[in-house]
Amino acid sequence: MTPYRDSGGSEPAKRGKATRSRTSAPAAASAETSAAASAETSARAAAQTPAPPVDASSAGSRTHTNPSAPATTPVSDKEPAPAKAPAPANGSVKTPKRAAGNGSVPGPAPEPAMGNGSASGPEPAVGNGSASGRARKPGRTTKRAKAPAPAEEPGAADGTTLAPEPAKAGADVWDQRVAGLLSAVRQRLTGDYEVDEFGFDRQLTESVFLPLLRPLYRRWFRVETIGAQHLPTHGPALVVANHSGTVGLDALMLSVAVHDEHLSHRHLRLLGADFVFRMPGLSELARKYGSTLACNPDAERLLRGGELIGVFPEGFKGIGKAFAERYKLQRFGRGGFVSAALRTGTPIIPVSIVGAEEIYPLIGNIRPVARLLGLPYFPVTPTFPWLGPLGLIPLPSKWLIEFGEPIPTADLMDSADDPMVVFNLADQVRETIQQTLYRLLERRPDAFS
Amino acid sequence: MSFPKVVLVTGVARHLGAQVAARLAADPRIGRVVGIDAATPAGEAARLLADVEVRRVDLSSPEIAWLLADTGAEAVAHMAIVTAVDHQSGGRGAMKDLNIIGTMQLLAACQQAPALRKIVVRSSTAAYGASFSDPAVFTEDTEPREVPRGGYARDVLDIEGYVRSFRRRRPDVVATVLRFAPFIGPRADTRLTRYFALPVVPTVLGRDPRLQFLHVEDAFEVLCRSIVERHPGTYNVAGPGVLTLNQAIRRAGRIAVPVVEPGLSAVAAYARRSGLVDFSLDQLDLFVHGRVVDISRLVAEYGFEPRPTAVAFDEFVRGKGRGPLSPDRIRGAERRVLQAIRKARS
Numbered sequence: 001m002t003p004y005r006d007s008g009g010s011e012p013a014k015r016g017k018a019t020r021s022r023t024s025a026p027a028a029a030s031a032e033t034s035a036a037a038s039a040e041t042s043a044r045a046a047a048q049t050p051a052p053p054v055d056a057s058s059a060g061s062r063t064h065t066n067p068s069a070p071a072t073t074p075v076s077d078k079e080p081a082p083a084k085a086p087a088p089a090n091g092s093v094k095t096p097k098r099a100a101g102n103g104s105v106p107g108p109a110p111e112p113a114m115g116n117g118s119a120s121g122p123e124p125a126v127g128n129g130s131a132s133g134r135a136r137k138p139g140r141t142t143k144r145a146k147a148p149a150p151a152e153e154p155g156a157a158d159g160t161t162l163a164p165e166p167a168k169a170g171a172d173v174w175d176q177r178v179a180g181l182l183s184a185v186r187q188r189l190t191g192d193y194e195v196d197e198f199g200f201d202r203q204l205t206e207s208v209f210l211p212l213l214r215p216l217y218r219r220w221f222r223v224e225t226i227g228a229q230h231l232p233t234h235g236p237a238l239v240v241a242n243h244s245g246t247v248g249l250d251a252l253m254l255s256v257a258v259h260d261e262h263l264s265h266r267h268l269r270l271l272g273a274d275f276v277f278r279m280p281g282l283s284e285l286a287r288k289y290g291s292t293l294a295c296n297p298d299a300e301r302l303l304r305g306g307e308l309i310g311v312f313p314e315g316f317k318g319i320g321k322a323f324a325e326r327y328k329l330q331r332f333g334r335g336g337f338v339s340a341a342l343r344t345g346t347p348i349i350p351v352s353i354v355g356a357e358e359i360y361p362l363i364g365n366i367r368p369v370a371r372l373l374g375l376p377y378f379p380v381t382p383t384f385p386w387l388g389p390l391g392l393i394p395l396p397s398k399w400l401i402e403f404g405e406p407i408p409t410a411d412l413m414d415s416a417d418d419p420m421v422v423f424n425l426a427d428q429v430r431e432t433i434q435q436t437l438y439r440l441l442e443r444r445p446d447a448f449s
Numbered sequence: 450m451s452f453p454k455v456v457l458v459t460g461v462a463r464h465l466g467a468q469v470a471a472r473l474a475a476d477p478r479i480g481r482v483v484g485i486d487a488a489t490p491a492g493e494a495a496r497l498l499a500d501v502e503v504r505r506v507d508l509s510s511p512e513i514a515w516l517l518a519d520t521g522a523e524a525v526a527h528m529a530i531v532t533a534v535d536h537q538s539g540g541r542g543a544m545k546d547l548n549i550i551g552t553m554q555l556l557a558a559c560q561q562a563p564a565l566r567k568i569v570v571r572s573s574t575a576a577y578g579a580s581f582s583d584p585a586v587f588t589e590d591t592e593p594r595e596v597p598r599g600g601y602a603r604d605v606l607d608i609e610g611y612v613r614s615f616r617r618r619r620p621d622v623v624a625t626v627l628r629f630a631p632f633i634g635p636r637a638d639t640r641l642t643r644y645f646a647l648p649v650v651p652t653v654l655g656r657d658p659r660l661q662f663l664h665v666e667d668a669f670e671v672l673c674r675s676i677v678e679r680h681p682g683t684y685n686v687a688g689p690g691v692l693t694l695n696q697a698i699r700r701a702g703r704i705a706v707p708v709v710e711p712g713l714s715a716v717a718a719y720a721r722r723s724g725l726v727d728f729s730l731d732q733l734d735l736f737v738h739g740r741v742v743d744i745s746r747l748v749a750e751y752g753f754e755p756r757p758t759a760v761a762f763d764e765f766v767r768g769k770g771r772g773p774l775s776p777d778r779i780r781g782a783e784r785r786v787l788q789a790i791r792k793a794r795s
Binding site: 188197198274284295 | 581582583584585586588591653654655656657659690691692693695696697698699700702710738739741774776779780783786787790791794
């Protein structure tokens with residue numbers, strides 16, 4: 001209940017501000033924003049709540065964007081890698097946590113045979129003794145090796161755990177990498193890997209899917225996350241987010257955020273529409289990535305198994321809405337996600353994603369083609385289908401993902417079948433997400449900054 | 450707990466029925482085992498049934514009622530359920546006769562048998578169907594979204610319906626329905642095992658269904674426990690864990706050949722005509738969407754957990770021999786590539 005009251009107090013004023021700043025104020029230069037953000041971070045860390053009113057009255061829209069820059073990511077938009085190294089000095093909350101995660105998590109290490117003492121799970125083949133490996137041949141880092149690089153920086157800095165690594169790995173890093181890669185390939189070819197009952201292939205996800213998505217997440221959309229500490233380190237939680245962007249890229253980015261930005265590197269199990277599981281190819285990939293059908297039996301089963309699940313109650317109404325309606329939350333389905341949470345007593349974490357609306361601005365829908373292909377809609381964007389395959393490239397908007405405070409449901413477990421309680425809770429979640437969206441939009445005056 | 454003195458086992462001319470009858474006959478807690486079938490057991494079934502009293506009874510004739518009264522059977526294990534169309538003997542019509550009419554006759558006779566205390570019916574997880582709109586894991590309470598396409602799956606649903614109404618009419622009889630996952634084992638010979646033994650294994654492009662198998666030995670174990678012990682209700686019986694189809698094919702050392710979905714029925718029809726493998730429609734659906742069941746009710750009630758799907762499959766592979774891509778060869782290739790790279794770099 002607290003998060004709702006929190007935001008409720010200051011929201012109406014902010015909403016007005018949000019619309020005004022988006023229309024009237026021209027784009028605040030990104031460099032300026034980030035510089036100001038990092039300068040203010042220390043002040044913000046000390047006094048969090050009293051800040052906004054002061055700023056709002058004293059300065060224009062640009063300064064107003066800064067205070068809501070919380071103490072988590074004072075990272076510059078342009079180059080995440082170098083910015084993360086100085087971050088600890090800034091007194092940021094997030095970076096030390098990442099460092100701890102890197103140094104101490106002894107490996108989500110799903111690859112028993114090839115995890116050669118590496119602390120970074122995702123890249124089994126290349127991740128051995130990465131600190132030394134990169135130091136030696138910075139020019140030769142492959143695409144796969146690049147992804148973990150920024151995350152490794154703080155780990156190496158504080159790394160007591162990584163210290164013995166370089167000496168051992170120093171012998172022949174590349175030989176070990178090649179051997180690790182080959183043994184991984186052998187495991188795949190002989191079927192020597194594990195898949196859970198939903199079809200989730202942890203090895204494939206951590207060594208192929210996530211490394212492929214990471215450049216998109218870090219470089220293309222420059223995703224910033226806020227409040228990732230609200231995710232539980234273990235045990236179930238229901239992550240509820242807004243859905244947008246014509247194709248469901250926001251779901252993928254959210255799962256990368258959950259995995260990478262939280263110290264326990266958990267996998268977000270996404271719940272998808274039955275359309276996803278009807279399509280050949282897509283259904284196979286979705287299952288291997290850990291998704292399953294959005295239905296109550298599956299949701300409750302995952303939650304009882306202590307998993308973190310991600311739902312998008314807007315469904316196709318959300319991702320298929322026109323660009324003109326961006327950041328207006330659609331109806332929240334039938335509230336099935338709330339009853340799943342209530343039945344299992346799982347906390348609900350509202351998540352607001354800003355940025356996905358602009359990647360494929362939907363300006364039209366060719367219904368006959370959609371019906372012919374069996375799609376929910378056939379999108380027309382400024383680039384698609386006019387530019388052919390080029391139109392499939394998402395526009396590089398700037399993304400912000402804010403994890404809200406968990407809403408506990410354990411005390412409401414008895415009212416899972418009470419429609420009034422379910423509707424109210426769904427409404428509360430929806431309101432929280434909508435208000436946070438407005439607040440985040442203020443922080444990001446320009447969609448492509 | 451009182452153990453049944455006389456047990457009737459149907460379908461003993463087939464491997465499953467013969468095995469169950471033989472095991473029950475070997476159990477000292479069981480007094481007498483009577484095996485019935487319309488056909489005379491031959492080959493291995495006959496060898497297994499050496500200690501079993503076998504009667505030739507056609508289930509679709511009223512003779513069965515007389516036999517039940519005559520033997521005073523206290524328990525019936527209904528195994529006479531045909532899973533696949535046999536084109537040599539009557540095709541789908543004969544299969545339906547045996548499955549549906551046979552079960553109806555048997556249950557009608559059971560209703561009249563005052564001594565009867567227990568009935569165990571073989572069913573299948575095919576009853577759940579397979580489609581994209583189903584939950585990932587079926588529990589015993591999951592209702593199928595739509596009637597499955599295959600003949601066998603439809604038969605199984607009908608049979609379970611008859612058992613339900615039998616339960617209402619004879620609440621004093623313990624009725625156990627066992628939904629088995631596809632059987633597999635080192636010596637099992639089913640359509641599925643023949644499929645995995647094909648030179649190249651056809652799969653569906655863009656699909657990697659989740660499959661579960663049950664080791665036949667575990668199936669016998671669960672069936673015998675159901676007769677000896679008391680477990681009313683419906684149970685899923687499958688090996689815990691999951692193998693995807695491609696994973697299974699790789700573990701068998703075989704080569705998968707993806708076929709596009711629209712042409713699937715045509716390929717299946719060709720395979721049937723050429724006598725390679727016979728696929729029913731529900732198996733096609735299984736190879737597109739997969740099927741996984743929850744066995745926690747079985748484990749809690751029986752205190753028995755079948756061996757994992759992966760273990761059962763590996764035993765099957767060891768029994769049948771691996772295909773061309775055996776792990777040893779792949780390991781050898783890996784070593785050669787690694788050495789080549791080392792040589793090139795030094």
